[in-house]
Amino acid sequence: MRRTKEEAEKTRGAILDAAEHLFLENGVAHTSLEQIARAAGVTRGAVYWHFQNKAHLFHEMLSQVRLPQEQMTERLCGCNGQDPMLSLRDLCLEAIVNLARDEQRKRIFNILLHRCEFTEELREAEERHYAFVDQFIQLCEALFARPACRERLRPGITPLQASRAVHGLVIGLFSDWTRDPALFDPLIDAEPMVDALFRGLVKDWD
Amino acid sequence: MRRTKEEAEKTRGAILDAAEHLFLENGVAHTSLEQIARAAGVTRGAVYWHFQNKAHLFHEMLSQVRLPQEQMTERLCGCNGQDPMLSLRDLCLEAIVNLARDEQRKRIFNILLHRCEFTEELREAEERHYAFVDQFIQLCEALFARPACRERLRPGITPLQASRAVHGLVIGLFSDWTRDPALFDPLIDAEPMVDALFRGLVKDWD
DNA sequence: AGCTATACATTCATTTGTGTCTGTAACGGT
């Protein structure tokens, strides 16, 4: 019965995949490891072999889509000579568009936003996730606070507000669209919506 | 042991209150009716007396904060002679500010956004809630689609996009702020953020 | 060829939650 290494890796993937679909359908808390195992064509023994418990399985699932933070930092640093606020805009847009194009990403964000409750057992996964989010917001605020950008903000708009508004809009659109993809078409509508906010934040946007 | 009617109503309230706090702390799925009962100083017998099951309890909890939809419709109809888009802006702002002022509302929205997974047993509550949300978005879109408003939208912005953006921003800010109230101060920051979006959507905003 | 660690399957004990049923004391009307 013993499988080869590649086969083992395949079952590991199958478990992650099954978990993804079951979490989406039934919620994280309402999905048992037994169900996941059955859907993956194995028993709970295999699940406990590859993952410590449900929380770790959940965390591993999340890491599949969370882009490395260094990459994000780099893209927003403005070292590429581009207007950093334009880079931020592009990053936001890309995030929304990627969500629409990548089915797995769509499923996982749907789980994250609508199908899981961050309770004690998922606390660690929650903290890591929100640490990532907070870092993005911080980066955003620092970006708007640079003199070159700050003076382009409309009067009355602080870097704090700009950063929160940008993240709020993106997360809100994420949340609404994952709940009901018929609400709008990311490929068509995301750009004007994001640009609208930036136009309202920045004096000379277009 | 039998209580008077007012006392019974008080225990009902105590159960709802205990559920609210426990749901917030442990998540809906991870809170048992036993825990709720104990926290309310009663037994599960009392809980089952007042509510059919956890789903109904959850639903009753939600109804405590959901404002009647007729009221919302009325406020946005523009019958009061005010600019309907300004009415919408005020409504959004008021929603965010109310969230900050009303601790119970804050708790319940926190549960709704971060501490519950809409699975089979809560399907009914989910549908009712999202029906409400969708109605708001529809109302919003219809508002932007009125000739008087539509022609004031910036070129390239459709009523669909405007409505989705507005709801997205509000829900995103709800979501972020309930997660971490230190992110911004609704009383100070909500207005410039909401206005920024409207400025980006509407030509002659200010 | 033989040994060992791997990749699971199977079984077990324990816990936990749920729904229901029954008991019961006191309220509220007659």
Next chain:
DNA sequence: ACCGTTACAGACACAAATGAATGTATAGCT
């Protein structure tokens, strides 16, 4: 004063789910 109903408490039966323990066949190395 009596009685039916109310507002619970307490007990029971049943169904999951978990984590750990054990079994086992084989892959991979020596």
